[in-house]
Every structure is written in structure tokens, then in C-alpha cells.
Amino acid sequence: MVSMDPAIDGGRVRQARDEASSAPRLRVPLGNLGAARALLLPLIILALWQLAVNRGIYSWSQLPPPLDVIAAGRELQSIGLLVPNVLVSVQRVAIGWGVGAVVAIVLGLAVGFSRPVEGLLGPTLNALRAVPSLAWVPLFVLWLGIGDTPKLTLIALGAFFPVYTNLVSGVRQIDRKLIEVGRAYGLRGWGLTREILLPAAFPSLATGLRLGLAQAWLFLVAAELIGANRGLGFLLIDGQNSGRADIIMLSIVLLALLGKGTDWLLARGERRLLRWADTFQGTA
Amino acid sequence: MAEAVSIHGVGRAFPGRxxxxxVLHGIDLHLRPGEFVAVLGASGCGKSTLLRLIAGLDTPTTGEITIGGRKVSDCDPRCAMVFQEPRLLPWRTVAQNVALGARGVPNAETPEAMLERVGLSGSARAWPHQLSGGMAxxxxxxxxxxxxxxxxxLDEPFAALDAFTRLQMGDLLREVCRDRSxxxxxxxxxVSEALRLADRVVLLGGKPAAITAEYATAGRDANRLRAEILGRFGLHEAA
Incomplete structure (x- = not known):
């Protein structure tokens, strides 16, 4: 029966032919770099940064050289301020994003699946989304005090909307016929949600989760800038108050690395769960 | 075990402008347990609607449908439906898709054994998008x-297949249904497919559609019957 399968065998044949036809062509050197391609742009930026320092375009207190930023990290670590501040921020993002995402998944599925629920909740949620989220800050501080709760609430709110919006539209794009298959084979309620709705809407959900994570980091910094005595946002504000550009740069670099790192983790999970998808992967 | 299906005065109307x-009006049809009945009709005449009503995926506007004497309400677990398109769940492997059919059925066959019977045991772990139309x-x-x-x-399950695969699938279907269970x-x-597979052929026609004729196939000459049925649709084959 294997030989009757042109889709599988044909794929291999086609691929081989493509390689043969492209062999005489000059290859773009970028293709041979592999994963190192991703480092090209950061290295250029780093070089330009060092160049700007060497030319003395900005003073040291405005733009310290890259190595001094690393030194600032060592200095903070030596007095026990680096890792704890990073961990506090990571924890806040994890909790805020997690809570926001779970609430968004529940509401997104309900609104996407049921038109009555959409009629009930949709307009209100859309109106809330229209409020720039930072506008909530004074109210959260007033209601929830100045501890961690208003910060986590703000981060959760930031993570909520991308997940919710993407999931609702993902559920509405599900092929109606697949839902009918589920019903015809006896799936109802939670079973239908778990076996049909969630996997079918998962590509949209994954996009929402990754956008939501980016939002969570954004709102983390906003929340920590406004009032915190720990975290990366606190380091930023502290660096500004004490005129330490190296600490500000360090915080920014750390935020970039953490944001990219957590997104990479999600992207890996997404790829694993979407092995079944037959979608365009970009050209080689 | 096979069950009798009774359709009494069933009609279905859809809201329109x-x-x-x-779409359907006054359908009366009785299937004996183990009987193989084919419903013939032009495209869009309401054949699929009738099937969906029996499966409980839709509710008749008038009349009543019973399976084994019990009224059909909501999706009926005693039915299994094969659609015009394969409608496989793309996120499940071939074996997992077959397992969906066995869900909640205590005496179901194993997906592996079933795949063996349809000649696909080698593709159990493939994703649906890797299959050809006939395999799917x-x-x-x-x-x-x-x-x-x-x-x-079965809702025109072979309509999208090439002629050769269609014959193969017909044989497979006949083989599976031979024990009348x-x-x-x-x-x-x-028409040929209906005559080759079914014990009885029912013609559906008109607007709204109703049963216009019935033919038992046993002991009848298939070519003569085929010409007669085609004649009913106003078609005449060249001699």
C-alpha cells in the first residue's frame, strides 16, 4: 500500500529534483550561516555602539561602552541585586501572563463558541479593550494598594486581550464541517471543546499567547516603573535617578534577552504542537 | 446489531427570504434490519438533508424518524456517518482519526484492525495531509x-474519487456489509453504483423532494433496470 501513496513518495522526488536544478546556481552566502544568521544584526549593532563610544558622540554618562555594561552587571551581582531583580520580574510576567491567558482562553472559547455568550460579553470586552491599558493604573493602585497585586493585575490585563481576540477569531474560522464530525461521533460540551475547538483554533491561540507574552513584558516594565522596589523596571528607574546609564542599558539588554528567550520557548512548544499542520514554512 | 429505520411523513423546510x-416533503421509507438501500437523486435535491435527519444532525420540521423503534433525537450514537469529503481531523494521525469513531463504543473494533481491513495499516501514524484523496x-x-x-x-462517499478507486471502495463497502450486521x-x-451495491433503490425527486419510485434489485437485470431508472430522470442511453 505504501507504493500507492504519491503524496509521500512524490514529496521526496520533488525535493530531490529541486536540489538538482538549483545546484549550478550561485547560493546566497546567508544560507550557509545557519543559526548564526540571527547573530549578524546584533553584532553589527554592537559594533556601531562601540564605534559611537570611540568617536565620543555621547559622553560616558549618556552612552557607556558595551564592556562597561557587563561590568555594571557584575557589580550589581556582587552586591546581590542582579539575579533577584531578574527573578522577580520573570515571576511577575509568568504569573500575570498565566492568569491573563487562562481567563482569556475560557472567555475566548465561550464567546467564540456561543453567539448568546458573545452577545452578552463581546461588546463589553471590546469596549474595555479600547481603554489604553495604562489608564487603569491609577484605579488599580487605588483599589489594590501598591503591592504586587496591582502589578500582576495590570500584566494579566495586558496579556488577556491578544489571547482573547485571537482565540475568538480562531474559533470562528474553524471549518464548520469538522465540528459536525465531532457532533456526529458523539462529542459534546467539554469533549467537543477539547477534541475539536481547541486543536482547530490552536494556530490562532498560539499567535495570541505569543503576542500576549510580549504585552506582558511591556506591562511589567510599565508597572515596575510606576512603583516598585524590585524588578527590572525598578533597576531602570534607579539607573535614571542615579545617572547610571550603564545600569539602564543593562536592564534594556536583559529585557531583550528575557523577552526573546521566553518567546523562543513558546515558539518551540507551538512548533511541536503544530506538527500536523501543512502550512507554508517560508522558503529555504 | 442492525436496526430497522422508519421514516414517517418526514418533511424539512429551511427558513428563506x-x-x-x-426541501423534503412527506417522505415515507422503511429499512429492514440489515437492508442496503440506495437513495438516488439529482444534486441538491435534498438527499443529504435526509441523511442528516436520520443521523440526528438535523431535526425534521414534520414527521418522525425512528431507529429500532426509538425516536431519533440529537446525534444518534447508533448511527455512523461517512461524508462526501473525508473530513479527517488534521491534528490527529490516521489511527487517532479512526479511534474517534470507536470513542464511547464498548464493543468497537481496534483502529489498527480496522485500518488493516481498509488496507492502510502502513499509514497508521501518517498525518491526514500526507494522504491521497482515496486513502483519506x-x-x-x-x-x-x-x-x-x-x-x-453514506453521503456520496465516493463522489470525489476517480473511477478506479471508486470501484475499489464499492467492493470494500460490499465486503464489510456482507454479513448484514x-x-x-x-x-x-x-445509478450503476446504486444498482451494484443496494438491495433496493429509492428515487428522490421534485421540489420539495419526495420519493418518486422504488426498485428492488434482487433477480432483476441490472442493465434493464438502469435504463428504466435513467428514463425516469429523462435520460436515454444510446443502444
């Missing part, structure tokens, strides 16, 4: 067969 539009539809059949349904409902209703617009 100028009030309800009747065989998985669709396996998903329905694995349930050992009392009533098997299930009642089968096959909707098709292929």
Missing part, C-alpha cells in the same frame, strides 16, 4: 466502520 422553503476517504470509512454501527449512513443507507447520484 420569502418564508420557509420546503478510506480512513473516513474506517472511522465509521470501527464503530460497528447499527445504521451506516448493519443497515445501510447510501446516498448517491451514480
Amino acid at each position: 420569502d418564508g420557509p422553503t420546503p 476517504q478510506r480512513v473516513g470509512l474506517a472511522r465509521a466502520f470501527v464503530r460497528k454501527p447499527a445504521v451506516l449512513l 448493519r443497515t445501510v443507507l447510501l446516498v448517491t447520484h451514480d
